[in-house]
Amino acid sequence: MNQKQRRVWLIRALLEEMPQYQYPVFPYTPDRQWRLLRSLMNVRPPMPVTEKFLQVQDAFLREMAEEKGIVEAESLPPCAKDSRLVLWQGDITALRCDAIVNAASSRLLGCFQPCHDCIDNIIHTMSGVQLRLACHELMQDREEPAGRAEITPGFNLPARYVLHTVAPVIEGDITAEAEALLASCCRSCLELAENNDLHSIAFCSLSDGSRFPQDRAAEITFRTAAAFLQKETCIRRVIFTVPKGSSLAVWQDLLA
Structure with a gap:
């Protein structure tokens, strides 16, 4: 996956986990997608998470950190x-x-x-x-x-x-x-x-x-x-x- 694919995959995974936060129109710009992803991560309670989610999330966040500059x-x-x-x-x-x-x-x-x-x-x-x-x-x-x-x-x-x-x-x-x-x-x-x-x-x-x-x-x-x-x-x-x-x-x- 590239960063766009990871971002979309993570949003969909979190919305499936927390259907009460379903977005009426899926955002199409990277900034809006990131804001939605961050919001969903912020409200997510401390509950079990799958290895697949962690693999995609970790790859996404680490590449994001590299892009920002360490x-x-x-x-x-x-x-x-x-x-x-x-x-x-x-x-x-x-x-x-x-x-x-x-x-x-x-x-x-x-x-x-x-x-x-x-x-x-x-x-x-x-x-x-x-x-x-x-x-x-x-x-x-x-x-x-x-x-x-x-x-x-x-x-x-x-x-x-x-x-x-x-x-x-x-x-x-x-x-x-x-x-x-x-x-x-x-x-x-x-x-x-x-x-x-x-x-x-x-x-x-x-x-x-x-x-x-x-x-x-x-x-x-x-x-x-x-x-x-x-x-x-x-x-x-x-x-x-x-x-x-x-x-x-x-x-x-x-x-x-």
Whole structure:
């Protein structure tokens, strides 16, 4: 199959699985087909999947990643303050490193809102339906407390693993407890990476979806990571990723 054939095959397979989402007119442009496919992947519950589906999906997502362009973490220039710290603006799902961090919801099942632009949705989409299944098996319907982290394979991502952490949700003023929990998110991810002998880890914005002010979240993440690197650790590279279109100013000040 070529990419068009895979995309159409996957859409038809998902519509057969979930007939309630039958589309009145099958989209004919690649962009509309991708949007429908992504939407169906987003709403699909964590249920068994066939080997044939995984073969087609994996081939589709991996070729899509190659077409987007994979960025090698080792090729990114370090900051002047510490050669282990990197600031990079781009798509975290395009980064080849040992682990990327996901700002997850408490059930770790990803975002079910079709084509939502949160990092949780994007990571689950580009990883494939296996990630939701793996998280479901890991969590067994429990909820992850804020400040902790869990690890799963990255499946179709260039990154080998995904570290899922739940940031505290801010309602009103930022409290010292919320700040401590956000620092714990960062520290838990670093500890999990170290315990699994991972050498490179890329952080997304841990405030994504939690309403934690981005500037303060960036400062807490940076200071926690910098303090962690003061001890002996196998981690050789910590990448702070900023989505395209977002300001780099706060991070540039922190890393100057």
